Amino acid sequence: MIEIxxxxxxxxxxxxxxxxxxxxxxxxxFGLVGESGSGKSTVLRTITGLVxxxxxxIIVNNKELGPKRDKAFYRLVQMxxxxxxxxxxxxxxxxxILTEPVNIHGxxxxxxxxxxxxxxxxxxxxxxxxYPHQLSGGQRQRVAIARALILEPxxxxxxxxxxxxxxxxxxxxxxxxxxxxxxxxxxYVMVSHDLAVVAHMCDDIAIMNHGRIVERATAEQLxxxxxxxxxxxxxxxxxxxxxxxxxDTFVDWD
Amino acid sequence: xxxxxxxxxxxxxVTFDTPKGTVNAVRGVSFDLGxxxLGIVGESGSGKSQTGRAIxxxxxxxxxxxxDEMKFHDLDLATLTPKQWRKVRGARISMIMQxxxxxxxxVMTIGDQIIEAYREHHKVNAKEARHRAIxxxxxxxxxxxxxxxxxxxxxxxxxxxxxVMIAMMLxxxPxxxxxxxxxxxxxxxxxxxxMAILDDLVRDRGMALIFIxxxxxxxxxxxxxxxxxxxxxxxxELKASALHEAKHPYTKGLLNCLPKMDGDHxxxxxxxxxxxxxxx
Numbered sequence: 004m005i006e007i008x009x010x011x012x013x014x015x016x017x018x019x020x021x022x023x024x025x026x027x028x029x030x031x032x033f034g035l036v037g038e039s040g041s042g043k044s045t046v047l048r049t050i051t052g053l054v055x056x057x058x059x060x061i062i063v064n065n066k067e068l069g070p071k072r073d074k075a076f077y078r079l080v081q082m083x084x085x086x087x088x089x090x091x092x093x094x095x096x097x098x099x100i101l102t103e104p105v106n107i108h109g110x111x112x113x114x115x116x117x118x119x120x121x122x123x124x125x126x127x128x129x130x131x132x133x134y135p136h137q138l139s140g141g142q143r144q145r146v147a148i149a150r151a152l153i154l155e156p157x158x159x160x161x162x163x164x165x166x167x168x169x170x171x172x173x174x175x176x177x178x179x180x181x182x183x184x185x186x187x188x189x190x191y192v193m194v195s196h197d198l199a200v201v202a203h204m205c206d207d208i209a210i211m212n213h214g215r216i217v218e219r220a221t222a223e224q225l226x227x228x229x230x231x232x233x234x235x236x237x238x239x240x241x242x243x244x245x246x247x248x249x250x251d252t253f254v255d256w257d
Numbered sequence: 258x259x260x261x262x263x264x265x266x267x268x269x270x271v272t273f274d275t276p277k278g279t280v281n282a283v284r285g286v287s288f289d290l291g292x293x294x295l296g297i298v299g300e301s302g303s304g305k306s307q308t309g310r311a312i313x314x315x316x317x318x319x320x321x322x323x324x325d326e327m328k329f330h331d332l333d334l335a336t337l338t339p340k341q342w343r344k345v346r347g348a349r350i351s352m353i354m355q356x357x358x359x360x361x362x363x364v365m366t367i368g369d370q371i372i373e374a375y376r377e378h379h380k381v382n383a384k385e386a387r388h389r390a391i392x393x394x395x396x397x398x399x400x401x402x403x404x405x406x407x408x409x410x411x412x413x414x415x416x417x418x419x420x421v422m423i424a425m426m427l428x429x430x431p432x433x434x435x436x437x438x439x440x441x442x443x444x445x446x447x448x449x450x451x452m453a454i455l456d457d458l459v460r461d462r463g464m465a466l467i468f469i470x471x472x473x474x475x476x477x478x479x480x481x482x483x484x485x486x487x488x489x490x491x492x493x494e495l496k497a498s499a500l501h502e503a504k505h506p507y508t509k510g511l512l513n514c515l516p517k518m519d520g521d522h523x524x525x526x527x528x529x530x531x532x533x534x535x536x537x
Contacts, residue, residue: 222520
């Protein structure tokens, strides 16, 4: 469904992605893990057309992408951002937020689509005419997912979709995402700093550091803890909580 | 470690008057604190931060604090005047905030901010203060203290900023540190490194620590004792090492709903809230 070969990207003189290769099968779920500045979000942003300066090959649904994305691309690929507080227009109702993409793409029948999308993410119809500030963080993130789903995409790019949420709400949203992938046959590329979240959600995982993929692993390998690269091992240990002795073994990867 | 009580809080309530009515943010929290590490854990809106702020008299103007007792040594915190507070805040009780980006002064060099914190409570000359500040930057394991001393907050990374914050809050040598999500804005490895610095300093200087966080597992791997808060109430108190013996369904639910690296992709258990948990 998605194939990326030798992807390189730059922010001015900063070389932020270095020879990134990714392959995601149809209905697959691929996870990118790393710390700030590792380039994990930049991979998603490059796919979706938010990064101008890149080289390499991005093939989505058997079609190689050029510098521009057309409307058809956005019907196929949608993105959910980290911060549900920043990604919804504060002065638009949920109804207007959801209707806008339908109108842009001239799909028609927006009324039924909005009802359907809210239903898919488990939000009651009563939310339709509310504003984002009247919703909790978890409800907002559901709206952001509904907005992505309303165009009936096949691929969702998820950029830290639950890291702004409380853990109990995170569990609900992760379950929702798993269910949607099953029911709608979606393909996910998910970015997170949280190894456990990615291990839970994804079949294949790539660990990134300074713009490079340093290691690839399956969810099973993560479960067994059989990571080889010292950076991945450090990340794995850090996910286990605070241990004074382990912290002393950490090295900086600058 | 002695068992003397440093801070005693009994039946603390924090209430806010808002246009939509009164909000009871903290509802009858009680605890005694010795020279130990106490974790306060809860989700957003549980009242954990408001508990910490009330101890330092930092509750917003539309909030009211009542308590049967709020004593720091022999000092009754509830009756302090602003002038008396200035002798306590920073000098004896200090607070580390969550995000160095917002809590450091953006137009003042890091060195000047640390010196300001020190000279507020210690009468020393500029040269001595500078010397102390550099030492403190070294103590929080900043590799080039001279350079960081002359930098502005925006010129350093998040992890470095939080080390600066710790340096600033610890330099007056307080007895009690309240750390409100001190590492939540940081990457995991940096987070643990910053915690190790805090760990060592608190231990060496024999300080008491209140560590406020949403992360139950992190807190229990760091503290001696944990209070779990839900809707303004302490629903459970635990020895940090006995987290797996948690009895309250809320605490258990919080632990269970975390994704695990066990290769299991099935749905996570959802925390079903019960109305009775919120009844004091």
